[in-house]
Amino acid sequence: MAKVVVLGAGISGHTAVLYLKKLLGKKHEVVMISPNSNYQWVPSNIWVGVGLMTPDQVKFKLKPVYDKKGIVYKQAMGIAIHPEGDKENKSPFVKINYVEKGREGEEEIVTYDFLINSTGPKLNFAATEGLGPDKFTQSVCTYDHAAHAWENLQIALERMEKGEHQTFLIGTGHALATCQGAAFEYALNIAFEINKRKLNKFAEIVWISNEYELGDFGMGGAYIKRGGYITPTKIFTESILAEYGIRWIKRAGVYKIEKGIAFYETLDGEYLEQIFDFAMLIPGFKGADMKAYNKTGEDITSTVFAANGMMKVDADYTAKPYEEWSATDWPSIYQSPAYSNLYASGIAFAPPHGMSKPQKSKNGTPIFPTPPRTGMPSGVIGKVVASNVAYRIKSGKEDHPHHATMAKMGAACIVSAGYGPLSGQAATMTVAPIVPDWNKFPKYGRDISKTVGVIGLAGHWMKLFMHYMFLYKAKAKLGWSFIPE
């Protein structure tokens, strides 16, 4: 019997355990270790943040699903990987720390034959002074944060109803933050809700971003087909912001927040301030802060993980200038080069480099978006890693028949821009591939016939449909595996 341990029940890890159990059956053990007893459909947190959904509508308890499927669940955090075991344990193991009520702080050693690290991003609020829901800004990265953001948004709305002016600042809260898409979506939803209440004259909405040009979204921007013509995402994004009456600040690295003031540095080297009454700024992301040790107890964290705490996999991490970056640098099986039974999926793997051109301010501060890994590739990668691990267990072979490189994979992103059965709309964008491949597609970097953008009511319906469909799939209900990632 083989034992596969997965760390992190997010989009990627949860997909991985469900496929592992489906492929391996009762003969093998599948273990999930994750601190939150709930699964959350993160994309719908945007709607929690504007009061259109409750946290209960975007989450469900994991244990009943895992019990039904025969997956062992431990409500704990992975804290250290020992890929060679240690003096007492010959088998590789992961050290975990329980967060389950009544067992808080209890440590345990969980041995494994294969380990998949799907710990996602650590929300690094601490990297920006004053940032975060327990300080001066809001977040929509988790359902709790989003519910808290909605409480504060209601206060701002009530003030406007009394005739008071309010400034909303939405965007990135760190010079190297990614996930612009989520912040952009939240800005549009706030604008829509203000408009719905006819409060526009009391509101100023400001978009602040570390992007060189708007529409970069951490993927170096894109050319998209829209109607009969081809347009850069810069124009697409700017026209949407203009339509929603949102002013923008770009090339800005937010470095400090005080009550009602965001301090930022621009690429021109200026230090500026933006006042706000309500701010939702995405923090920088890093890896889960896990350590790694070899069998003698020596710290090998820097062998297993990159400096940002994300795990090194089969990517080309050679430092090279932007002009030499290539689609082939990106990983396809997500296996650790140091330990063949160790994998990372979703946001937990270290990308070889960004997709956006790195920029430095006149003062030498790097200000540009780091690469995003959205839900769709995170799910696909989870499935591919699970399929390869199951194949290795069942065949006893070492090869990997399943591949998923972001340099070949396409992704669809639906940015909701207002919620309502008839008045709602969303900007739907598909890019193929996610990582531009200038050798294969010298003109636009991507396949222009599959890189498309539209905005309209249909997108809103699609986004709502995906909310129910992906929660159904995540609950592993009948036919779940036929629903694509």
Ligand SMILES: Cc1cc2nc3c(=O)[nH]c(=O)nc-3n(C[C@H](O)[C@H](O)[C@H](O)COP(=O)(O)OP(=O)(O)OC[C@H]3O[C@@H](n4cnc5c(N)ncnc54)[C@H](O)[C@@H]3O)c2cc1C
């Ligand atoms: C507000 C918002 C809206 C978004 N909207 C979209 C969208 O519309 N479309 C889209 O494609 N993408 C969207 N994304 C991005 C998408 O949510 C992510 O790509 C996706 O969640 C990444 O999946 P993941 O499994 O790698 O990480 P996560 O989903 O973050 O899961 C990581 C899991 O690991 C757990 N964990 C953390 N540390 C440890 C540890 N030490 N040990 C064990 N477990 C640990 C966490 O608790 C969590 O359960 C959005 C993101 C945000 C924040």
